[in-house]
Amino acid sequence: MLVVGAGPAGADLARRLALAGIDVLLVDQLPDLAQAAFSSAAMPLAALERFGLPAQVVASRWSRWELIGPGPGSRHWQAPSPMGVVLDFGALRGWLADQCQRWNGRVRLGLRAVSSQRDPDGTMSTELRDRGGRRLQVRSAWVVDASGQGRALLGEPPLSLAAELVRGVGVEWLLEVPAACWQRWADRLAFCLGTDWVPQGYGWVFPMQPGRLKLGVCRLEDLGAGQPEAGASQPPLGTVLQRLLGRLLPAGEAGFQVLDRHGGLIRSTIGRREPHRRGRLIGLGDAVSTANLLGGEGIRHALTSSAVLAPLLLQALASGDNPAPLQAYEDQLRRALGWCWPLSGRLARRTWLGLRGPAADRRLERLLNGLQQNRAEDLSALLFDYRFERYGLRALPYLLGWR
Numbered sequence: 001m002l003v004v005g006a007g008p009a010g011a012d013l014a015r016r017l018a019l020a021g022i023d024v025l026l027v028d029q030l031p032d033l034a035q036a037a038f039s040s041a042a043m044p045l046a047a048l049e050r051f052g053l054p055a056q057v058v059a060s061r062w063s064r065w066e067l068i069g070p071g072p073g074s075r076h077w078q079a080p081s082p083m084g085v086v087l088d089f090g091a092l093r094g095w096l097a098d099q100c101q102r103w104n105g106r107v108r109l110g111l112r113a114v115s116s117q118r119d120p121d122g123t124m125s126t127e128l129r130d131r132g133g134r135r136l137q138v139r140s141a142w143v144v145d146a147s148g149q150g151r152a153l154l155g156e157p158p159l160s161l162a163a164e165l166v167r168g169v170g171v172e173w174l175l176e177v178p179a180a181c182w183q184r185w186a187d188r189l190a191f192c193l194g195t196d197w198v199p200q201g202y203g204w205v206f207p208m209q210p211g212r213l214k215l216g217v218c219r220l221e222d223l224g225a226g227q228p229e230a231g232a233s234q235p236p237l238g239t240v241l242q243r244l245l246g247r248l249l250p251a252g253e254a255g256f257q258v259l260d261r262h263g264g265l266i267r268s269t270i271g272r273r274e275p276h277r278r279g280r281l282i283g284l285g286d287a288v289s290t291a292n293l294l295g296g297e298g299i300r301h302a303l304t305s306s307a308v309l310a311p312l313l314l315q316a317l318a319s320g321d322n323p324a325p326l327q328a329y330e331d332q333l334r335r336a337l338g339w340c341w342p343l344s345g346r347l348a349r350r351t352w353l354g355l356r357g358p359a360a361d362r363r364l365e366r367l368l369n370g371l372q373q374n375r376a377e378d379l380s381a382l383l384f385d386y387r388f389e390r391y392g393l394r395a396l397p398y399l400l401g402w403r
Ligand SMILES: Cc1cc2nc3c(=O)[nH]c(=O)nc-3n(C[C@H](O)[C@H](O)[C@H](O)COP(=O)(O)OP(=O)(O)OC[C@H]3O[C@@H](n4cnc5c(N)ncnc54)[C@H](O)[C@@H]3O)c2cc1C
Pocket: 004, 005, 006, 007, 008, 009, 010, 027, 028, 029, 030, 038, 039, 040, 041, 042, 043, 111, 112, 113, 114, 146, 147, 148, 149, 150, 152, 169, 170, 171, 172, 216, 263, 264, 265, 266, 284, 285, 286, 287, 291, 296, 297, 298, 299, 300, 302
């Protein structure tokens, strides 16, 4: 079994298969999984427990939401105990890959998969290139494309779904700040909302290990809706991030140091109707649009996809590489992601792409006012579990675009 991509999806699948005694090779183009830790990686505590992740992959815990804006004001929701964690994304990938190796799986870094095809005898033949450009051919019964939103082997979703493909561009800095500055942000997930902060997107400050903060911005682009023109009129994301930094952590007060700059794309189709498999090539995680654009969240969903695929693959392998069990993959994944999934995708497009002027700010303000009387835990249920029904009639007109 060849798994391409040692992100949360691929590395988790590889460790599950290795644990079951399968001969698995996990490859990634990165030479070191601690590099390019592009994800801010906030998740609820329940997910940490559900996926059995250890303390060593956790950077910090949070018990409060702070939503800043529109404008300079902020709203707070405080829970009596921690509601979630911010993962150290590099440590998460490293731990998953290490677990794979401990169960006798093989992990090879610095290898980029270029193409994969089925040979006449039925085996898959995948071409890899090392960092010096040298080619390697790997033959395997199955190949899993867990290469993220770039979908290196499965390729782009069909053109007929182009209008459904929504993408967010994110830039993030890891900062070292004095203890007093870190304390201000230490217990919370803070988001900056409104056009004066980030037009067509949102910003965030997440606590990491003591003395470290992650500060980022993400802007949505909807290529299907003619977004390039609108996007082009917006300031570059780097400028937006600098502005955010200047307002939230004035240099004179904070005296911070930038330790790392990273970023990336997050891309999903709203209905997730793209093919998940081509013969013995199977897509996993972001490669089949499991990232949710509403909160820019994909780690939990990538892990969900590997939890769904692993038992189906094991059944296929146990029955002499019979692909029949995999026919249930798309359906089971759809069910695992839940019925609110497409709704949250539409809401993401409407909320973030529509955030372009004073009318959108006022609409957002009304929504936030409506949430004010809720508990911090309810906000988590809304943002992490997409429990829109809890807001019933109050949220429905917003979801449907009536206000
Ligand atoms: C700026 C930003 C902030 C984010 N913040 C959050 C957050 O707070 N919480 C959250 O849950 N999610 C967040 N996400 C989304 C989350 O990171 C992804 O949804 C998640 O990592 C998807 O996991 P994956 O394993 O499917 O793909 P990835 O994590 O993208 O992993 C794919 C792996 O494949 C490798 N690869 C790619 N092409 C090849 C190739 N041809 N050959 C070999 N290897 C290859 C890559 O190096 C990578 O390691 C964020 C994303 C961005 C861009």
